[in-house]
Amino acid sequence: MKILVTGGAGFIGSFIVDRLVREGHQVRIFDNLDPQVHPGSNPPDYLNTEAEFIKGDVRDYDAFKAALGDIEVVFHEAAAVGVGQSQYEIKYYTDVNIGGTSNLLDIIVNTKNRVAKIVLPASMSSYGEGPYECAAHGRMLVELRPEEQLKKGEWELKCPECGQDLKPVPTTEEHPLGNSSIYAITKRVQEDMVINIGTTYHIPVVCLRYFNVYGPRQSLSNPYTGVAAIFMSRIKNDHRPLVFEDGVQSRDFISVHDIVQANMLAMEKDAANYRSYNVGSGRSISIVEIASILNNLYGKELEPEVANKFRKGDIRHCFSDISKIRKELGFSPSKSFEEGMKELIEWSRTAESTDMVDKATEELREKGLIE
Numbered sequence: 552m553k554i555l556v557t558g559g560a561g562f563i564g565s566f567i568v569d570r571l572v573r574e575g576h577q578v579r580i581f582d583n584l585d586p587q588v589h590p591g592s593n594p595p596d597y598l599n600t601e602a603e604f605i606k607g608d609v610r611d612y613d614a615f616k617a618a619l620g621d622i623e624v625v626f627h628e629a630a631a632v633g634v635g636q637s638q639y640e641i642k643y644y645t646d647v648n649i650g651g652t653s654n655l656l657d658i659i660v661n662t663k664n665r666v667a668k669i670v671l672p673a674s675m676s677s678y679g680e681g682p683y684e685c686a687a688h689g690r691m692l693v694e695l696r697p698e699e700q701l702k703k704g705e706w707e708l709k710c711p712e713c714g715q716d717l718k719p720v721p722t723t724e725e726h727p728l729g730n731s732s733i734y735a736i737t738k739r740v741q742e743d744m745v746i747n748i749g750t751t752y753h754i755p756v757v758c759l760r761y762f763n764v765y766g767p768r769q770s771l772s773n774p775y776t777g778v779a780a781i782f783m784s785r786i787k788n789d790h791r792p793l794v795f796e797d798g799v800q801s802r803d804f805i806s807v808h809d810i811v812q813a814n815m816l817a818m819e820k821d822a823a824n825y826r827s828y829n830v831g832s833g834r835s836i837s838i839v840e841i842a843s844i845l846n847n848l849y850g851k852e853l854e855p856e857v858a859n860k861f862r863k864g865d866i867r868h869c870f871s872d873i874s875k876i877r878k879e880l881g882f883s884p885s886k887s888f889e890e891g892m893k894e895l896i897e898w899s900r901t902a903e904s905t906d907m908v909d910k911a912t913e914e915l916r917e918k919g920l921i922e
Contacts, residue, residue, distance in 0.1 A: 553577045553665075555622040557609055557651075558629030560598055561588055562769045563672070563761075566811045567626055568599050574815075578602040581609070581618040582629065588770050597768055609651030616658045624668045624818060627655055627745075630738075634676060635862060635915050637734035648737035649744075656748045666754065670817045671745045673758040673827060674738035675722070675803070679729025681869035683717035685710040690720065695731060701861045706796045708867055719801065719835065719868035724760070724827055724875055731864050742827060755824040757817040759810075762831030762871050765891060766807030767898035778838060779804065779892070782845050783899055791856040793912065795865065795921075798839035798857050803831040803870035806886040816880040823880055831871030832884045844889060848896050863920045 554571055558564040559580030571578045580602050584592045594604060607614035609629045619625070631637070631647040652671075659666050684690045693708050700709070707716040728739050742758045749756030765779040782792040813830040817823045842855040876882040886894075915921045 552623045553579070553621055554624045554626065555579045555581060555618060556602075556626045556628060557581045557618075557655075559602065559626075560584060560594055560604070561628065562766070563764060563807055563810055564626070564628035565595070565597060565599070565768055566766070566807050567628065567814050568602050570811050570815060572599050572601045579618060579622065580604045581607050581615070583608040595768070609654060610646055612654050612658070615651075615654050616662060619655075619658055619662075619664055619666065621665055623665050624670070625655065625666055626670045626814060626818075627652065628672055630672070632734070634732045634734050634864065635920060637732050637737070638864065638920055639914075641733050644733050644737055648734075649740050652741045652744055656744060659754065660748060660752060668818060668824075669745055669749065669754065669756045670814055671741060671756065671758045673742040673760040674735065675760050675762045675829070675831070675869055675871065676732065676735040677728045677739040677742070677760070678722055678726050678869055679731040679735065680708065680866045681722040682720050682726055683708055683868075684720050685713065685715060685717055687715070688712045691717070692727065693717065695729075695864065696867065698863070701796075704797075704859060706799065706861075706867065719870070721833065721872035722829070722869055723872040724829055731866060746825065746827070750825055755821070757823045757825075758827040759813055759817060759830045760827060760871075761810060762803040762805050762829070762869075764805055764807055764810055766895060768807075769895070778802070779841055779845070779895065782842055783895065786842075786845050786849050786851055786853055787899060789851075789853065791853045792842040792845075794838055794842065794855045794857045796861055796867075797859065798842070798855060799837050800865070801835040801837045801868045801870065803834060804836060804841075804888050804891075805831045805884065806891040808886055809882075809884045812885070813876065813880075813882050816876075816882055820880050826879070828876040828880070828882075829871040829873050830876065830882070831873055832888070833871055833873045834888070835868065835870040836888060844892055845896075848892055860921055862915060 559568045560582035631644045637644040769780040
């Protein structure tokens with residue numbers, strides 16, 4: 552098949568490209584080589600030479616239209632990524648994520664083309680806080696923690712009935728979507744748009760709600776990338792990992808190789824059509840645990856700098872229930888977090904790594920997003 556991967560020069564997109572090429576598909580990459588991800592704006596060395604590369608921006612309607620040409624399947628990976636940055640780069644995030652997706656759908660609906668399937672990366676960030684359980688009052692949905700609570704250094708979610716700390720439980724696809732950041736909102740809108748237009752025009756679409764993705768090719772110099780890569784950049788440069796709150800907040804981390812597996816299943820299986828799926832490991836791991844694992848693997852003793860400060864809009868806990876994608880598509884994560892970190896560290900030995908965390912943190916502080 553002829554397949555377009557927007558953002559195909561990026562971290563996740565490039566692995567999807569490699570897999571598609573390996574399976575014999577004709578692949579076209581459409582990527583603007585954003586300098587925040589690709590310093591110098593040059594195609595990365597790992598870019599698959601068997602794929603056609605077009606430098607272009609999803610915000611450019613005519614360029615996007617030309618790239619879609621004879622395409623049958625679209626993996627729409629191009630996106631502006633970063634929760635904190637999205638809270639002040641509002642126009643940029645909405646233009647790229649919502650505007651770029653608007654262009655994609657408008658072109659497909661209003662021009663002659665061969666597109667027969669769209670696979671969209673949605674995001675766990677659109678859930679906001681995951682679901683919780685109180686020992687006395689059962690399972691419940693909660694809002695973001697009030698700033699008054701966070702200013703007291705009380706980090707855990709509280710039961711509204713008895714005031715006890717709540718226990719996080721796995722998040723299913725039925726969990727209501729929230730509005731914890733501009734980035735989360737844009738990913739939620741993307742998902743709604745794609746499902747709406749796909750259903751209206753009978754174009755099969757699949758939305759994959761990625762949890763926290765890590766792996767080789769993840770930019771170690773982009774301070775708005777995933778926490779594992781940020782910590783790795785800090786430790787590699789002999790700087791202590793910076794941890795907000797008390798470090799016990801937890802997330803679900805999934806290898807990029809497993810993300811690729813989910814994308815292939817979404818493309819190949821009709822059972823996935825018009826559906827949204829969690830793509831995670833189903834395992835919860837705390838932020839301080841990540842720092843500890845990376846320190847051990849690097850053979851260093853850089854104790855995390857626990858700031859006991861908070862970033863506005865941050866959630867406390869969220870990890871996936873992946874029973875739906877297991878049952879319907881046969882998805883099964885293949886790589887443990889520890890194995891994935893070893894692979895990431897091995898790759899990072901020759902990767903450029905400029906620690907920009909202090910600069911990014913200062914930007915957030917100047918915008919009033921850190922307390």
